[in-house]
Amino acid sequence: MFSRKSDPASGSGRSATEGGRPPAARSGAAPPPVSVTRIDHPASGQASGIPASGQASPGHAAGSPPPAAGGPSSDSGTPFRGTPTAADYYAVNRGGGLFSEGISQRIGARIAVSAHKRHLSPTVLTIFNLGLGCLVSFVVIAAAGPVADGSLWAAPVGLLALIGWQLAYAFDCSDGQLARVTGQASPAGARLDVLCDVAVQSSLVAALAATAKAQEPATPAWLLAAFAATWMVNLVTSVMQTGSQAASMVTSSSLPVRVVKLVRDYGAVVALAGVVLTVAPQWAVWFVALFTLVNGGFLAASIAFAGRAALKPPTTGM
Numbered sequence: 001m002f003s004r005k006s007d008p009a010s011g012s013g014r015s016a017t018e019g020g021r022p023p024a025a026r027s028g029a030a031p032p033p034v035s036v037t038r039i040d041h042p043a044s045g046q047a048s049g050i051p052a053s054g055q056a057s058p059g060h061a062a063g064s065p066p067p068a069a070g071g072p073s074s075d076s077g078t079p080f081r082g083t084p085t086a087a088d089y090y091a092v093n094r095g096g097g098l099f100s101e102g103i104s105q106r107i108g109a110r111i112a113v114s115a116h117k118r119h120l121s122p123t124v125l126t127i128f129n130l131g132l133g134c135l136v137s138f139v140v141i142a143a144a145g146p147v148a149d150g151s152l153w154a155a156p157v158g159l160l161a162l163i164g165w166q167l168a169y170a171f172d173c174s175d176g177q178l179a180r181v182t183g184q185a186s187p188a189g190a191r192l193d194v195l196c197d198v199a200v201q202s203s204l205v206a207a208l209a210a211t212a213k214a215q216e217p218a219t220p221a222w223l224l225a226a227f228a229a230t231w232m233v234n235l236v237t238s239v240m241q242t243g244s245q246a247a248s249m250v251t252s253s254s255l256p257v258r259v260v261k262l263v264r265d266y267g268a269v270v271a272l273a274g275v276v277l278t279v280a281p282q283w284a285v286w287f288v289a290l291f292t293l294v295n296g297g298f299l300a301a302s303i304a305f306a307g308r309a310a311l312k313p314p315t316t317g318m
Helices: 023-027 086-091 098-117 122-148 154-182 187-215 221-239 255-264 266-279 281-311
Strands: none
Touching: 086 098, 086 154, 098 122, 098 154, 098 255, 098 266, 122 154, 122 187, 154 187, 154 266, 187 221, 187 266, 187 281, 221 281, 255 266, 255 281, 266 281
């Protein structure tokens, strides 16, 4: 996938709390602050919360009491005092690019605030993303033919795609924020998040391909297949960007570099897709061709980058 919100491998970043509250939590005393940075990586098979066998788990320093079970906690492991705000949720976002961080993650933080007030779990937000994203895609697919032959106005369909896909992505951002802040992270939630992302993005790719084919019947099948394949390969590489596998080909965080990286910012790309469907659906085939080249090029560069790293002799400690 493109760079997106919370890392898919960490998904919602949810982890189950085992064994109940520690003595400090049962007595009402606040646990001492944890000085290490909290890291939620459900894909690693570990869950934050009370570590097993006395070992430290992600986000919990060995020998220090864990946060109260189910209590709100910051990304640094220190429990929040009172009700988390949108700023608290936004502070634990997993990035995703200039557009995603500036818009999608901020909307996601406000959704997380509303969900927390209504006692909704992160899984509910994940399902909202799945349902809304797929529903919008199905509408676009059904409307592709009528829009192409002029019997249906393109603008309403395009606006639905623009707003609906962005809102679905905001839900996708919010589930991880809510899970990390409220201590509801779990490996099962992370897996569900990734699987729902696959379903939503598969439906989105199908919608764009259907539109391109309806607008230009001569669109070659191989182009549509390559578009789908390279789009989903990016999802795989994004899932791999965790733990010891994490590596970036371009580490600069300067504004010009971040602007260039917008071509891999999922929020920005989906917004562009919605604009194309709204104002010029006949350009859908060019959108498909462009991002087949972008994603295919990124895949080739990633293979070269990983291959170069793999050929280096492993470093050993003295």
